Amino acid sequence: MYCGLCASDPGALAGQFGDVSPGAVAGHEIVGEVIRVGPKAEGLAVGDIVGIGAQCDSCRECEWCKDHEEQFCPEMTFSISTPLGPYRRGAAAGRQAQGGFAKFWRGPSRFAIKVPEGLDPAAAAPLFCGGITVFSPLNYNGAGTRAKRVGVVGIGGLGHMAIMLAKAMGAEVTAISRGEAKKADALKLGATKYIATSSDPEKDFADHKRTLDLIICTISKPDDATASLTLDPPSLDVNAYVSLLRPRGKFTMVGFASQPIMPVFQPQLIHNSADMGGSQIGSPDEIRQMLDLAAKHNVLPWIQKYNMDDINQALVDFKAGKPAYRFVLVNTDNGGKM
Numbered sequence: 048m049y050c051g052l053c054a055s056d057p058g059a060l061a062g063q064f065g066d067v068s069p070g071a072v073a074g075h076e077i078v079g080e081v082i083r084v085g086p087k088a089e090g091l092a093v094g095d096i097v098g099i100g101a102q103c104d105s106c107r108e109c110e111w112c113k114d115h116e117e118q119f120c121p122e123m124t125f126s127i128s129t130p131l132g133p134y135r136r137g138a139a140a141g142r143q144a145q146g147g148f149a150k151f152w153r154g155p156s157r158f159a160i161k162v163p164e165g166l167d168p169a170a171a172a173p174l175f176c177g178g179i180t181v182f183s184p185l186n187y188n189g190a191g192t193r194a195k196r197v198g199v200v201g202i203g204g205l206g207h208m209a210i211m212l213a214k215a216m217g218a219e220v221t222a223i224s225r226g227e228a229k230k231a232d233a234l235k236l237g238a239t240k241y242i243a244t245s246s247d248p249e250k251d252f253a254d255h256k257r258t259l260d261l262i263i264c265t266i267s268k269p270d271d272a273t274a275s276l277t278l279d280p281p282s283l284d285v286n287a288y289v290s291l292l293r294p295r296g297k298f299t300m301v302g303f304a305s306q307p308i309m310p311v312f313q314p315q316l317i318h319n320s321a322d323m324g325g326s327q328i329g330s331p332d333e334i335r336q337m338l339d340l341a342a343k344h345n346v347l348p349w350i351q352k353y354n355m356d357d358i359n360q361a362l363v364d365f366k367a368g369k370p371a372y373r374f375v376l377v378n379t380d381n382g383g384k385m
Contacts, residue, residue: 048096048383050147050355051076051173052365052374054204054267054303055101059127068132074147075101075126078162078172079381088156096168097159098338099126100175101328103144104134104155115332117157118183126154148358150378160334163342169384170347173208173373174337176328178348181209181263182337183329184299191217194261198222198291199238201266202229205301207372208348209263210236212337215344221259223288232371236349248287257319259291267302283308285323289315297322350375352385 056073058064077099081091091097105112105120112120122135124144132144144154162171174182181199188194190213197218199209206222213220214237221240222233230241244251266283285308289298296319300308311323329337340346353361355376365374377383 048080048378048381049078049169049172050074050376050378051176051350052353052361052370052376053173053176054365055127055176056146056148057362057366058303068143071143072145072147072149073127074149074376075099076172076175076177076375077126077147077152078168078175079147079152079378081159082151085156091156091159091161096162098162098168098171098175098334099147099152099154099159100179100334101125101127103158104136105157106136115330117330118328126152126158148355148376150355150380158331160331160338163338166338166342167347169352169375169377170350171338171341172375173204173348173350174341174346175334177205177373178208178212178341179329179334179337180301180327181205181265182212182340183333184263184301184326185209185213185216185218185261186329186333186336187326188261188297188299190261194297195219196221196258196260196293198242198259198262200224200262200264200288201302202233202236202372203265204370204372205265206263207232207236208346209265210238211346211348212340213263214238215340215346218261221255223262248284249290252287252290256290257293260293260296262288262291262296262298264288264298264300265302285309286312286315289319289321289323292319292321295320295322297324299323300325301327348373352377354379354385355383 081095103126104124105117106122125132127146197213198221199206200223202224220238222238223242225244227243233241349372355378
């Protein structure tokens with residue numbers, strides 16, 4: 048019925064993750080109605096509305112799978128046609144996984160997660176990759192509890208969801224973006240404070256040092272949060288952002304960059320006992336937790352819909368930086384609503 052358009056899709060189709068398979072189908076923010084259930088499928092019935100994110104299988108046997116952290120499985124299968132995509136187990140072993148830029152999708156039931164009643168399935172689609180990408184580090188680092196003050200760098204596809212989710216978790220949110228253009232949107236999304244950055248982040252942050260417990264950095268290109276992953280971003284001045292952290296604070300990157308970031312000045316980390324790291328997607332259990340939170344607090348990503356037949360135009364518009372803040376493709380043939 049619906050499939051979100053993520054920066055990883057044009058990146059994969061452009062060969063960023065390796066050679067593209069012939070007949071590759073991208074798309075990994077999939078929401079649809081279950082029309083068939085295999086004999087070994089669990090917890091699903093025909094008629095259920097479910098979503099599938101970036102991961103569509105794992106080995107089920109490693110320590111990570113057994114601990115319900117399937118996103119760390121070394122044999123993880125992505126629901127997108129890349130060298131990381133072939134299924135590795137069962138009757139489908141060796142077969143290339145396919146994505147949601149299609150009328151139908153088939154895969155293992157463990158990674159098909161029910162969309163809670165009352166949550167708009169079209170708006171829910173971006174949560175299955177972009178949403179879980181920011182929810183996972185927010186959840187792991189205790190947004191709203193241990194991390195009461197959360198900063199979000201970049202108000203784009205990922206960043207706008209990070210603001211809404213962090214707010215729903217009880218955190219005070221500071222939005223950080225280049226210039227003043229997105230201030231009104233950030234405050235409407237739930238941010239309490241807004242820091243406009245310029246070419247001199249040291250000056251921009253002078254009055255905000257040691258104010259944040261956790262920073263989620265969503266940008267792939269510092270001056271354009273919607274940029275395609277195929278673009279090379281300049282170095283990110285991480286040292287300036289680290290100065291915003293309170294003692295034992297954490298700076299977590301979720302946006303991919305194709306160039307190294309600026310070297311980190313270690314004494315600043317040491318003196319503040321601060322951490323730097325990254326985070327990827329979350330497990331099926333964590334996706335369910337996020338969806339329940341979204342349904343309870345009416346967290347709805349800001350979307351613009353394109354008919355699936357107009358996917359080529361959607362890709363052109365996406366690369367031009369037009370999303371405000373996520374594109375969702377609609378399969379009207381299967382009941383998707385424009």
